[in-house]
Amino acid sequence: xxxxxxxxxxxxxxxxxxxxxxxxxxxxxxxxxxxxxxxxxxxxxxxxxxxxxxxxxxxxxxxxxxxxxxxxxxxxxxxxxxxxxxxxxxxxxxxxxxxxxxxxxxxxxxxxxxxxxxxxxxxxxxxxxxxxxxxxxxxxxxxxxxxxxxxxxxxxxxxxxxxxxxxxxxxxxxxxxxxxxxxxxxxxxxxxxxxxxxxxxxxxxxxxxxxxxxxxxxxxxxxxxxxxxxxxxxxxxxxxxxxxxxxxxxxxxxxxxxxxxxxxxxxxxxxxxxxxxxxxxxxxxxxxxxxxxxxxxxxxxxxxxxxxxxxxxxxxxx
Amino acid sequence: xxxxxxxxxxxxxxxxxxxxxxxxxxxxxxxxxxxxxxxxxxxxxxxxxxxxxxxxxxxxxxxxxxxxxxxxxxxxxxxxxxxxxxxxxxxxxxxxxxxxxxxxxxxxxxxxxxxxxxxxxxxxxxxxxxxxxxxxxxxxxxxxxxxxxxxxxxxxxxxxxxxxxxxxxxxxxxxxxxxxxxxxxxxxxxxxxxxxxxxxxxxxxxxxx
Numbered sequence: 272x273x274x275x276x277x278x279x280x281x282x283x284x285x286x287x288x289x290x291x292x293x294x295x296x297x298x299x300x301x302x303x304x305x306x307x308x309x310x311x312x313x314x315x316x317x318x319x320x321x322x323x324x325x326x327x328x329x330x331x332x333x334x335x336x337x338x339x340x341x342x343x344x345x346x347x348x349x350x351x352x353x354x355x356x357x358x359x360x361x362x363x364x365x366x367x368x369x370x371x372x373x374x375x376x377x378x379x380x381x382x383x384x385x386x387x388x389x390x391x392x393x394x395x396x397x398x399x400x401x402x403x404x405x406x407x408x409x410x411x412x413x414x415x416x417x418x419x420x421x422x423x424x425x426x427x428x429x430x431x432x433x434x435x436x437x438x439x440x441x442x443x444x445x446x447x448x449x450x451x452x453x454x455x456x457x458x459x460x461x462x463x464x465x466x467x468x469x470x471x472x473x474x475x476x477x478x479x480x481x482x483x484x485x486x487x488x489x490x491x492x493x494x495x496x497x498x499x500x501x502x503x504x505x506x507x508x509x510x511x512x513x514x515x516x517x518x519x520x521x522x523x524x525x526x527x528x529x530x531x532x533x534x535x536x537x538x539x540x541x542x543x544x545x546x547x548x549x550x551x552x553x554x555x556x557x558x559x560x561x562x563x564x565x566x567x568x569x570x571x572x573x574x575x576x577x578x579x580x581x582x583x584x585x586x587x588x589x
Numbered sequence: 590x591x592x593x594x595x596x597x598x599x600x601x602x603x604x605x606x607x608x609x610x611x612x613x614x615x616x617x618x619x620x621x622x623x624x625x626x627x628x629x630x631x632x633x634x635x636x637x638x639x640x641x642x643x644x645x646x647x648x649x650x651x652x653x654x655x656x657x658x659x660x661x662x663x664x665x666x667x668x669x670x671x672x673x674x675x676x677x678x679x680x681x682x683x684x685x686x687x688x689x690x691x692x693x694x695x696x697x698x699x700x701x702x703x704x705x706x707x708x709x710x711x712x713x714x715x716x717x718x719x720x721x722x723x724x725x726x727x728x729x730x731x732x733x734x735x736x737x738x739x740x741x742x743x744x745x746x747x748x749x750x751x752x753x754x755x756x757x758x759x760x761x762x763x764x765x766x767x768x769x770x771x772x773x774x775x776x777x778x779x780x781x782x783x784x785x786x787x788x789x790x791x792x793x794x795x796x797x798x
Contacts, residue, residue, distance in 0.1 A: 461672060
């Protein structure tokens with residue numbers, strides 16, 4: 272006789288659990304070795320606290336009432352809880368702070384197949400180090416931790432979440448039309464984006480920019496109004512070269528991430544063996560300030576189950 | 590030589606035009622044309638499937654890129670794929686149609702406060718009626734949608750039409766247009782980054798052609 276579990280959740284049995292545990296142990300060791308101490312926060316937060324960080328509570332999908340009628344929410348990521356921890360537990364301490372975590376997060380399932388309601392995230396947050404030094408540190412740590420975990424072909428995409436917005440402003444696209452452009456971009460609808468640009472007779476760069484992705488050479492092809500944002504990416508590239516990880520990075524000027532708290536660089540992780548991104552992150556310089564302590568910060572979160580898929584595929588390939 | 594890109598090709602109305610496009614890009618499709626039952630053509634890097642499955646294979650990375658109709662993409666709007674290019678062929682329209690002569694749709698709305706609509710595109714239909722502020726009961730059918738209003742199952746249909754001939758033959762008329770649909774080139778988000786050069790060169794050759 273079988274009994275159901277909610278779609279998007281799963282049971283893990285010993286064979287898989289051993290592998291997952293070995294994987295998270297290796298990642299944790301790499302993070303700890305780099306000075307990122309592990310933290311643990313409650314799965315349930317006050318909804319109001321999550322909303323302090325992001326007005327959509329970072330997409331939290333599950334809410335309940337406690338015995339006093341307060342609204343609690345299941346966290347949808349670890350970044351907002353850690354921002355809360357920094358502002359409340361490290362209010363006076365001297366930055367920078369380096370934290371790692373391995374914890375479940377919860378999101379609404381929009382449709383059945385493949386989406387996870389509960390998923391294990393492993394990630395790092397670097398707080399108090401500005402761009403581009405912070406980015407360079409978390410990117411190279413993430414790349415090398417995945418290497419420790421047995422991945423060989425993984426790449427990390429880097430973009431700037433504000434770039435397209437700046438471009439729309441620079442070309443004086445009416446404010447009320449920004450949304451449809453940004454929405455097309457976040458839906459990855461480049462054909463729709465092109466149609467809108469042609470309809471309004473706007474500069475070609477609005478079509479070309481989001482398609483620029485590759486090595487540092489693509490940064491040379493984006494100039495004019497976005498020179499500032501691209502300049503930051505160039506500076507980051509120089510630091511990544513020093514750290515010897517530049518060849519693992521794909522610059523991607525069309526990269527956008529859904530979460531609203533990103534203020535600069537955004538990241539996404541790929542492995543050729545898996546059709547979905549393994550994780551992502553970015554810079555969120557204003558988030559901790561909303562909790563009362565103004566500190567620049569950035570971080571990356573990995574979807575452990577997907578990293579496991581990539582790891583298994585790498586083993587088969589060897 | 591192993592092909593660098595795996596391409597999902599839709600069987601059905603877009604099949605021949607898609608293969609013509611691939612031919613013009615120097616991808617040999619003779620085998621695909623002559624072999625109706627075979628699905629996987631590893632030498633050419635082609636997999637064939639029904640159009641509505643193309644986004645699924647591409648989203649999961651089982652194919653790097655694919656061709657499918659905008660109608661399919663509208664219905665499966667939540668798929669995480671890049672829509673790279675409007676290929677221009679396979680032009681048709683997503684429409685609301687109803688029986689000729691009487692205003693069954695309007696009358697149902699006025700007197701019963703809602704309209705029943707049969708379709709193979711339940712999400713497109715539901716969104717269209719919701720966006721236009723009308724209550725609709727969506728009836729999903731798998732076969733010929735034209736039958737539904739003729740038998741009194743529904744007052745209207747939402748369907749794809751190229752020439753309007755099938756509608757006319759069944760004494761149905763177009764009452765609203767929802768969207769123009771053409772074939773689109775889509776890509777897996779990870780392949781779009783990791784195989785950027787291959788995909789971009791393909792796009793460039795399509796644009797030039």
